[in-house]
Amino acid sequence: MAAPVIDTAPLGATAAGTGDVQSGAHLALTRIALIGNPNSGKTSLFNQLTGLNQKVGNFPGVTVDRKSGFAQLSPTQRAEIVDLPGTYSLYPKSLDEKVITDLLYDKEAKGYPDFVVVTVDASNLRRSLLLFSQLADLELPAVLALNMTDVAERRGVRIDIPALEQELGVPVIPMNARNGSGIAALKIVMAQRLAAPPVRFWEPTEELLPMVRQIRYYFNLHNDYLALHYAQQFRQIGFLSADDKAHIQELVQQYQFDATTQQAAETIGRYRRINEILLEAVTVVRTEKREPVSNRIDKVLTHRVGGYLIFLSILFLLFQAIFAWAQYPMDWIEQSIAALSATIQNNFDGPLVRLLTEGVLAGLGGVLIFIPQIALLFAFLAVLEETGYMARVTFLMDKLMRPFGLSGKSVVPLISGLACAVPAIMGARTIESWKDRMITIFVTPLMSCSARIPVYTVLVALVVPDRAVLGILNLRGVALMALYLLGFFTALASAWVLKTILKTRERSYFIMEFPVYKWPRWKNVGITIWQKVKAFVWQAGQVIVAISVVLWVLASYGPGNSQDLAEKQVRQQYTAQPAGPAAAELERSVAAARLESSYAGIFGRSIEPAIRPLGFDWKIGIALLTSFAAREVFVGTMSTIYSVGQDADLGTVQDKLRAERDEQGQPFFTPARAFSLLVFYVFAMQCMSTLAVTYRETKSWRWPLAQLLYMTGLAYAMALLVYQVLK
Known part of the structure; x- marks a missing residue:
């Protein structure tokens, strides 16, 4: 077999080797694509090379689009690194895998790579080499990154x-992308x-060559x-254009080409050659005498009951944890915001001061207070992914979902x-x-996202007592989980209805490879928490501050x-200025009257007439509309509306x-109103961004229009039912 071929001239140098490689000024930027099986370590390698921190999960399907970053290969050489979705072969079965073929099949494409780095699982080399063999037959320059050598x-x-290396004809680099060895x-x-x-x-066999050669020469x-x-x-x-596809269609029909039969024959032939290679290069010196620990764990975690x-x-x-563990930091943030607002109001006065305290701080406080709960949610999800448990959940839920x-x-x-x-x-x-994908897209917004946590926790804390059930379960935590389960089971019921509506002959199947169990990489968990919290605060914060400022103006004038x-009319109802509590009641009445007369x-x-049957008033109505920008805006809107003209000591x-x-x-927020509002937010369409990504x-x-109409109608009907029953 031929040895791997490497031209020792640096990338970007001229053919004669006279290029300016000292300064790197004339070096062309190299484009390198990372490709490999799902869960083979591509994204970890991408992070090691580029220093970026893309999402890394210990289950297949994390990368669903291509991502790019830059790596310094040497003092004078820099490369663009492209992380492609995981795939088992170059015959795409899903939309994320199609990203790869669209890139690699067009040599004139803007993002076509100079060469590829194929990441393979050293402990399962036979399966990984199928994809490599296809890339090699496309004549793509390649290097094999032999990952997970520690597991092997x-x-x-x-x-x-x-x-x-001798058998494959490419450089083979043993490495461990988790800890950076071999990079x-x-x-x-x-x-x-x-x-x-x-x-x-x-x-390709002799029978295929006439058709293959015509396609080859037609497309050069x-x-x-x-x-x-x-x-x-x-x-x-x-x-490919419509004419291009029509030309290939004619050739396929002319030569009676059966794509499925051909693909099966090719796969068998490739594995035959791969087995020969492995006999030469791989030795198993020890076999498991006992059942692997991971299998024993799986018997428990994937048990049917x-x-x-x-x-x-x-x-x-x-x-x-979202209620119990997050309570102390939430109380501290809440008290700090309230104290800051009160201090500013007690020492300064004027429209700008009221704008700052009643608008900006009130709205922003509605975001910052929920940072501990958002951090806990993402910490749990990150640990489940890192350990490999999420893949088991996927397998476990298949029987329930189908x-x-x-x-x-x-x-x-x-x-x-x-x-x-x-x-x-x-x-x-x-x-x-296609059918499973469309149904999944349609019902996913019924799952309660992290942006709804602020809405849930505020309303649950208003009407659900803070006490333990059975000595260990916090009643508020139980209520919160019930809201999430309500959304999940409604998603299942909605999917069942869609299943009967959508007609297709396409049959779906489910194949899932279990990744090995691993201890969480706490650095990755920390990075995930930081990125998600930062995105939550920055993205939601911008929207909430902007809406809070606009709302304050509309509510103040x-x-x-x-x-x-309106104020004069309220004051005329009082024949004299009473002292004590009556004076405070008068001021609240005046503030309410001015607010009702505002824009x-x-x-x-x-x-209000449209939402009154649900138990909602005009203030809640404004919050419902503004929160369509982002669900967490509800809390900021309510905080702003109830801050205008109110006593700063309310906090x-x-x-x-x-x-x-x-x-x-x-009290306005009775259990009937609170639960009606909670149920409305369980079912209502999440936000404008969700509609945009569905489109x-x-x-x-x-x-997206069907989602909006269905979920809004469902939210209205369920909230109406809850309020009428509970009131």
């Missing part, structure tokens, strides 16, 4: 690196000019195997929806079946002298809501 050693797998050696090889592998693993392709892929996948190749109980217990722990028109792969987007619906809907690209007239009040009163948003009174002077993924406005 523990399993008694010994790999003869020189022999493997320096990989960079040295990546800095060289790699040639296409001289080895061929499989060639550089080899026969690429032409064969055009014949196999021309319907899915995005850059016990597995579900364990998963529910983990969810219970999560929601208990009768409702979903598959096990739908679990990943649905669970991701607990964080945010936008990346969760994008994650549905890994689902091969009205048309003409309408507010002064915000006038607008709110106009929409926190919960205090303000608790102090609100109805026309009879009774992007479905390429049609029909789906």
Whole structure:
């Protein structure tokens, strides 16, 4: 077999070697693509090379789009690194895998790589080399990154690196992307000019050559195997024109080409050659005499009864933690914001001061107070992914999901929806079946995202006692989990309805590879928490501050002298200025009258008839509308509205809501109103961004508009039912 070919001239140097490599001024930027099986360590390697911190999860399907960053290979050489979605072969079964073929099949494409780094699992080399062999037959210059060598050693797998290099015809670099070992050696090889592998693993048969050669010459392709892929996948190749596809279609029909039979024959032939290579380069020196520990753990975690109980217990722990563990830091943040606002109001006066305290601080405080709960949620999710448990949950839930028109792969987007619906809907690209993918996209917004935590926790704390159940379970935590389960089971019921509506002959299947169990990388967990909290504060904070400022203006001013007239009318109801509590009551009445006469009040009163049957008033109506920008805006809006003209000593948003009174002077937020509002937010469409990403993924406005109408109607009906029953 030929040895790997490496041109020692640095990348970007001239052919004669006279390029300016000292300063690097004339060096061309190299583009390197990382490609490999799901969960083979691509994204970890990407982070090691670029210093960026992309999401790394110990389950397949984390990368659903290509990401890029830059790596310094040497003092004079820099490269763009592209992280591609994981795939088992170059025959895409899902939309995320199609990203790879659209890039690698068009040599003239803007992002076409100079060479590829193929990450393979050293403990499962046979499976990983299938993809490498296809890339080699496309004549792509490549280097093999032999990852997870520590796992292979523990399993008694010994790999003869020189022999493997000789058989494959490319450099092979043993490494561990988790701890960075082998990265320096990989960079040295990546800095060289790699040639296409001289080895061929499989060639089209003589019967295929007439068709293959016609496609090759028509499109000016550089080899026969690429032409064969055009014949196999021309319907899915995005850059081909309608005329191009029609030409290939004619050839396929003319030569009676059966793509499925051909792909099966090719795969068998490739594995035959891979087995020969492994016999030369791989030795197993020790076999497991006992059942692996991971299998014994899996028997417990994926048990048909016990597995579900364990998963529910983990969810219970999560929601208990969101209330119990986060309470102290939340109290500190809440008291700090309230104290700052009171200090400013007590020492300064004027419209700008009121704008700062009643608008900006009131709205921003509604975001900052929930940082501990958001951090805990993402910490739990990150640990579940890092350990490999999330993949087991996916397998476990497949049997539960399938009768409702979903598959096990739908679990990943649905669970991701607990964080945010936008990346969760994008994650549905890994689902091969069009029907399963559409159903998953449609019902994912019914999963309660992290932006709803502020709404849930404020309202639950108002009406649910803070006491233990059975001595260990916090009643508020139980209520919070019930809200999440309500959204989940409604998603299942909605999926079942869609299953009967959508008609397709396509059959779905579910294959999931279990990653090995690993201890969480606490650095990655910390990075995940930091990134998610930062995104929550920055993105939500911008929207909330902007809306809070606008709302403060609308709530502080009205048309003409309408507010002064309203105040005069209230004061005329009092024959004298009473002292003590009556004076405070007068001031509250005046503030309420001025607020109702403001622009915000006038607008709110106009929409109040539509929401009054739900128990909502005009103030809640304004919050419902503004929170369509982002769910967490609800708390900021309520805080701003109830801050205008109110006593600064009321402090926190919960205090303000608790102090609100109805026309009879009774507490406004009764259990009936609070639960009606909670149920409304469980079912209502999450935000504008969710609609936008649904349109992007479905390429049609029909789906996002159907989501909006269905979920708004469902939210209204359920909230109406709850209020009418409980009041």
